[in-house]
Amino acid sequence: xxxxxxxxxxxxxxxxxxxxxxxxxxxxxxxxxxxxxxxxxxxxxxxxxxxxxxxxxxxxxxxxxxxxxxxxxxxxxxxxxxxxxxxxxxxxxxxxxxxxxxxxxxxxxxxxxxxxxxxxxxxxxxxxxxxxxxxxxxxxxxxxxxxxxxxxxxxxxxxxxxxxxxxxxxxxxxxxxxxxxxxxxxxxxxxxxxxxxxxxxxxxxxxxxxxxxxxxxxxxxxxxxxxxxxxxxxxxxxxxxxxxxxxxxxxxxxxxxxxxxxxxxxxxxxxxxxxxxxxxxxxxxxxxxxxxxxxxxxxxxxxxxxxxxxxxxxxxxxxxxxxxxxxxxxxxxxxxxxxxxxxxxxxxxxxxxxxxxxxxxxxxxxxxxxxxxxxxxxxxxxxxxxxxxxxxxxxxxxxxxxxxxxxxxxxxxxxxxxxxxxxxxxxxxxxxxxxxxxxxxxxxxxxxxxxxxxxxxxxxxx
Numbered sequence: 001x002x003x004x005x006x007x008x009x010x011x012x013x014x015x016x017x018x019x020x021x022x023x024x025x026x027x028x029x030x031x032x033x034x035x036x037x038x039x040x041x042x043x044x045x046x047x048x049x050x051x052x053x054x055x056x057x058x059x060x061x062x063x064x065x066x067x068x069x070x071x072x073x074x075x076x077x078x079x080x081x082x083x084x085x086x087x088x089x090x091x092x093x094x095x096x097x098x099x100x101x102x103x104x105x106x107x108x109x110x111x112x113x114x115x116x117x118x119x120x121x122x123x124x125x126x127x128x129x130x131x132x133x134x135x136x137x138x139x140x141x142x143x144x145x146x147x148x149x150x151x152x153x154x155x156x157x158x159x160x161x162x163x164x165x166x167x168x169x170x171x172x173x174x175x176x177x178x179x180x181x182x183x184x185x186x187x188x189x190x191x192x193x194x195x196x197x198x199x200x201x202x203x204x205x206x207x208x209x210x211x212x213x214x215x216x217x218x219x220x221x222x223x224x225x226x227x228x229x230x231x232x233x234x235x236x237x238x239x240x241x242x243x244x245x246x247x248x249x250x251x252x253x254x255x256x257x258x259x260x261x262x263x264x265x266x267x268x269x270x271x272x273x274x275x276x277x278x279x280x281x282x283x284x285x286x287x288x289x290x291x292x293x294x295x296x297x298x299x300x301x302x303x304x305x306x307x308x309x310x311x312x313x314x315x316x317x318x319x320x321x322x323x324x325x326x327x328x329x330x331x332x333x334x335x336x337x338x339x340x341x342x343x344x345x346x347x348x349x350x351x352x353x354x355x356x357x358x359x360x361x362x363x364x365x366x367x368x369x370x371x372x373x374x375x376x377x378x379x380x381x382x383x384x385x386x387x388x389x390x391x392x393x394x395x396x397x398x399x400x401x402x403x404x405x406x407x408x409x410x411x412x413x414x415x416x417x418x419x420x421x422x423x424x425x426x427x428x429x430x431x432x433x434x435x436x437x438x439x440x441x442x443x444x445x446x447x448x449x450x451x452x453x454x455x456x457x458x459x460x461x462x
Contacts, residue, residue: 004107007036009114014328018299021183021268024325025089028111030068033118037065039103040110047100048112053445054087054152056080058097058112065115074123077116078130082155082199083148083444085124085191086177088117091441092319124194130155132202137161139458142227144212144398147175148440149431150233151199152447153454158202160455165227167210172264175235176432176440179264180256182293184300188263213397218405222426228461229426229454232413233447236392236432242285246342247388251277251350255286255294255389262297279303279385283353285339286389287311290437292322294387295331303385305331310338310358310371336360338371340378342386353381392437402427412436419453420446428454 010026011017017024028036040062048058057076064073077084093099093113101109123129139162143154146168154164172178177192186192200206210216212234221227239254241247258276261267265274278301284294287309299305307326309316312335316323327333336358343352357377360369399407406414406423413422413429420428430446432438 003039006108006111007032018329024184028118036111037062048097051096051100053441054080054448070122071128073119082152083195084116085120088113129201133159133161140227142221142230145233146173147235149443149447152444153231153451154204155199156451158204164204166206168208169211173206179260213401218402228458231450232429233431234433236394236437238393238395240390249344249350250348252386255290258387281383282385283308283383284387287316289318291389292318292326306334308334308337315368353383394433420450
């Protein structure tokens with residue numbers, strides 16, 4: 001075995017998977033996982049842990065993996081993470097734990113994400129669950145939203161002995177894990193639902209179809225329902241658009257709506273009650289992970305699919321793995337291209353999109369080179385569906401119905417980074433509701449920090 005090279009991960013053939021919604025990556029088997037774990041040199045000052053937003057004891061769980069002690073490895077991970085099977089699949093490990101792996105200096109970094117996934121999948125298949133709290137401490141905490149930040153905060157608080165109730169606006173818990181990430185990247189029944197069951201096994205209660213700000217308010221939870229603290233992990237589900245002519249045409253979707261119909265409402269299945277236009281030629285505007293998810297979903301619906309992005313490939317914000325998979329499957333990348341108008345036919349349906357070519361100028365405030373329009377470069381793409389994937393912002397419903405809760409100019413809730421404390425006593429927040437759209441693992445990190453902050457706050461009350 002070449003210790004400088006990762007153990008390869010088996011995947012579905014690109015041509016086959018482009019026609020189905022089954023999971024792309026098969027992950028490791030036990031033999032492969034132990035071989036990959038043996039590549040870890042067990043650093044004393046483990047940089048990988050510093051790169052993990054939830055501070056998993058990575059050397060600790062990998063050491064157990066080397067020995068084939070898979071249950072023990074899972075329990076080590078579970079002390080820090082409520083969603084290991086999810087994180088093993090969707091975290092950007094290349095810029096976090098694996099990006100800091102010492103083994104990666106002279107070879108490939110250890111496949112930490114794939115090992116985490118194996119441990120979690122093995123535990124699920126063998127009926128192993130995280131260890132719950134020994135006893136309750138008599139305090140109640142409400143969590144708003146059952147996405148990654150809410151589930152993490154709830155799970156950590158439950159392990160501390162708190163009586164936790166999650167309030168979810170939709171009919172199914174999971175937040176972005178169920179409505180935002182496609183089945184071929186994150187299976188819902190086999191993975192997400194089982195992770196949620198693990199959180200519930202810790203004693204967490206989940207109430208669905210509760211719209212905080214309408215059904216109940218944060219103030220009433222604190223004053224009338226007996227909760228000692230509230231965590232807001234409601235995400236950022238309000239889509240952004242470009243503001244160009246024609247965006248109201250039939251056949252223009254936000255990536256949020258498109259993916260929600262596909263992932264949560266199963267529009268790709270025969271006989272679904274929530275159909276969505278498949279389209280013959282689809283343009284997805286944007287270059288992030290959500291854009292890749294929308295494009296790869298449209299492709300599986302039978303459309304010729306284009307990514308339209310105003311910068312070059314080097315600036316694409318999506319994970320390298322997602323871009324690689326999209327290209328393998330046949331997604332066409334129209335880079336250094338920016339839409340200026342969406343065209344509609346006499347019946348109001350999309351029939352094309354005017355675009356201009358771009359070139360990169362000087363860096364902007366984000367550090368990326370600013371795209372500049374090339375004069376006289378306008379052209380028209382023939383498309384019948386346009387999906388806008390330009391980011392999201394928090395829904396203002398919660399902040400507008402909660403007295404004393406401050407927001408910033410982007411309508412994000414203002415909260416302390418180290419503990420999630422908002423401007424309202426007893427109310428904490430984290431994840432996309434605070435930062436705007438970001439990654440699953442960063443939302444989990446915020447939920448973990450807030451759980452500690454809530455515990456400190458309630459203990460200070462005596």
